[in-house]
Amino acid sequence: EVNALVEDIGKFNGLNDSFDSLTSRARRLGFQLDMPRGVMAICFSNFRGLGLEKNPVKLLYEQYNDPISEELDYLSTHGRLIELIREVFSDPQTIIASAARDKLSVIYAETARETDRTYAVSQDAIDRAWEIYEKLKEVSIETKIGLSPVGLNIYEIPASYKNAWEIVEIADRTGSPPGVYSFDQLLFEEITFNINRHYSMQFIEKKLLRLFADDANELAVTFK
Numbered sequence: 001e002v003n004a005l006v007e008d009i010g011k012f013n014g015l016n017d018s019f020d021s022l023t024s025r026a027r028r029l030g031f032q033l034d035m036p037r038g039v040m041a042i043c044f045s046n047f048r049g050l051g052l053e054k055n056p057v058k059l060l061y062e063q064y065n066d067p068i069s070e071e072l073d074y075l076s077t078h079g080r081l082i083e084l085i086r087e088v089f090s091d092p093q094t095i096i097a098s099a100a101r102d103k104l105s106v107i108y109a110e111t112a113r114e115t116d117r118t119y120a121v122s123q124d125a126i127d128r129a130w131e132i133y134e135k136l137k138e139v140s141i142e143t144k145i146g147l148s149p150v151g152l153n154i155y156e157i158p159a160s161y162k163n164a165w166e167i168v169e170i171a172d173r174t175g176s177p178p179g180v181y182s183f184d185q186l187l188f189e190e191i192t193f194n195i196n197r198h199y200s201m202q203f204i205e206k207k208l209l210r211l212f213a214d215d216a217n218e219l220a221v222t223f224k
Contacts, residue, residue: 003097005026006097006099007097007099008025009158010161012154012157012158013158019154031095034154035093035153036109036153037108037109038107038110038121038151039147039157039163039164040106040107040128040129040146040147040164041099041103041106041165041168042105042132043103043172044102044103045178081104082096085106088128088132088135089128091108093108094107095108099165105164108128120150121148121183121184126147126182129145133145133179142178143178144171144179144181145180145181146166146182147164148161148162148163148164167182
């Protein structure tokens with residue numbers, strides 16, 4: 001039920017969807033949604049969709065010993081991953097859900113907000129993300145973690161959710177190593193990846209090429 005709730009948060013559209021319905025479902029699970037929340041997207045780089053018995057990487061903790069139970073083996077490991085994250089985010093308001101077999105979403109209450117209500121990722125969230133990264137690295141699981149700008153209320157949280165996963169995707173597309181990445185770090189990459197190719201080519205043709213008439217080779221090199 002938590003996984004379904006988080007999936008619906010990610011798809012929530014304030015123009016068409018029922019705010020009351022979503023918040024009521026969250027309250028039944030013990031979560032308050034209409035509060036500042038950040039989103040952490042965690043992608044396990046080294047067991048994409050594989051059954052763990054086929055993967056050389058396993059958590060170094062007690063697991064089920066049933067030889068016919070690949071799924072139980074996966075679920076026990078998956079459950080231990082959530083326990084590790086709970087060690088870092090102990091606040092009961094933290095929502096942890098499976099986004100896919102190799103992905104977890106963490107929607108946490110942002111308690112370290114500055115008084116100016118900016119959207120920046122707090123240093124506290126960055127530190128916690130690195131703590132999770134190091135805990136998983138200790139058990140040989142590599143991760144890419146995306147941190148999005150904070151959503152100040154239920155209408156902004158879905159955009160933060162999408163953005164966190166976009167950050168992980170951009171980190172993948174740019175060949176970035178495992179680690180923690182925030183919106184601020186990959187803002188330029190996100191902008192350039194989302195430019196319509198047709199319009200970007202028009203810009204190059206109409207704006208940049210004219211510069212070469214003024215011997216702007218140095219500027220071109222800088223731009224590249």
